[in-house]
Amino acid sequence: MTALLPWQHNAWADLVRRHRKAGLPHALMLTGIEGIGKHELARYSAKWLLCQRDEDTPCDQCHSCQLWNAGSHPDYMAVQPEEGSRQIRIDAIRRVNDFLAQTPQISRCQVVSLRPVEVMNTNAANALLKTLEEPAGESFLLLETERFGSVLPTIRSRCQRFTLDTPSHEQSIHWLANNGQSGEAAEQALKRNTGAPLKALQWLASDQREQQQRWMELLGQWSNGSAPLQVAAEGWNKLDISDVTNWFYSFLSDCIKLSMGIQPNQLTYGTIAREMLGESMPPAAKLIPLHDKIKEILGRLLSGAGHYNKQLLIESLLLDWQNTLAQRER
Known part of the structure; x- marks a missing residue:
């Protein structure tokens, strides 16, 4: 139809x-x-x-x-x-x-x-x-x-x-409800998908929600030192590289906004970045270079012009993130 x-x-x-x-x-x-x-x-x-x-x-x-x-x-x-x-x-x-x-x-x-x-x-x-x-x-x-x-x-x-x-939040929530999705799940789906209702519905109907959760768990373990590089990289390697890069880009955007005093309810991932990093959030100036690097990689992937070794790219991003965290006290 x-x-x-x-x-x-x-x-x-x-x-x-x-x-x-x-x-x-x-x-x-x-x-x-x-x-x-x-x-x-x-x-x-x-x-x-x-x-x-x-x-x-x-x-x-x-x-x-x-x-x-x-x-x-x-x-x-x-x-x-x-x-x-x-x-x-x-x-x-x-x-x-x-x-x-x-x-x-x-x-x-x-x-x-x-x-x-x-x-x-x-x-x-x-x-x-x-x-x-x-x-x-x-x-x-x-x-x-x-x-x-x-x-x-x-x-x-x-x-x-x-x-x-982009439709209004009310229009999107109403449409998702008419398609069998409502409440907290619909709200979260819209927040994770830039307020786009069709993308939010697809996210809810697929396994992306669980994949994203696993990705964040591995990032948290790598950030606090409870998972070695090999474990974190192998976990990420099971996911689509465009999704990984896009999620990392959005997460870093949240970190930059948090470091500038933006409230968690205005962020894609809510309080997750704060819960992961506590009060030792790197300043925006330390986060922006990695944010820009991932933006460039993501653009090349989305245009079809990016040809990366997946394992090497993932390990590189994780190490870059570790180096960024190491600059918190500098």
Whole structure:
């Protein structure tokens, strides 16, 4: 079922208004954090653009909508990294270009959704540029990104940006409750996932909650000297390296905020950093270099450009953390 999420109705009204007034651009870039429904809005927009009736929502009755609901619309293409890869490569973009070179079979236009656009490698991005510069007939590209600044300027400049806001806390809690999640678990999930309800629901439904808890336990044991490097590193090595790096980045952000007097209720992990380190929190100036290093590593991992030896990277991060703690008294 392709539908709008409850907090997307204003954004949808804006898109319809734009289309009625001047027509949507050939390339629309949906931006916003992960887990707020960019892809859901892109799919709803695609279904609407392909619909054979001129209404403000997909009619769900025409031949086009029926094909969409069956998952077999010939005028729609979805592009994302292939399984086992973190990048969108040139072959995928060549298929997009070949697809858009054809004429629509059922609808008045063709629609391609591509996500996340920031993980296109250089060759893929260059291959897409020609299509962005010389759009074919009636076609629309719906691009999605969580890191707008990481998208190549040449791509950004040829798209119209449409930013989606994070839903309010009340909207997110209500939506999670309607999906069987409420109370303290829902509150914790939102806090651990930047207030993004879809990501929070996925976190609750997966084993990430337990994985994250295990990661923090090992970090605590390494911090107080009760676990040797080999034990801590082996435990972390069982987890996805992007998750480990992301969690460490968020944890360090909490530590920096705590050292600057921010209250625990405003932090991702609440009181965990304080409980782990007590009153001997390193000053922000000592934490920022490691924070910046992990930010760079995380950016490379998320873009698909990071190729690290997992074991060596984990050991390096743990040793860097130990060195940072050793500077507390300096």
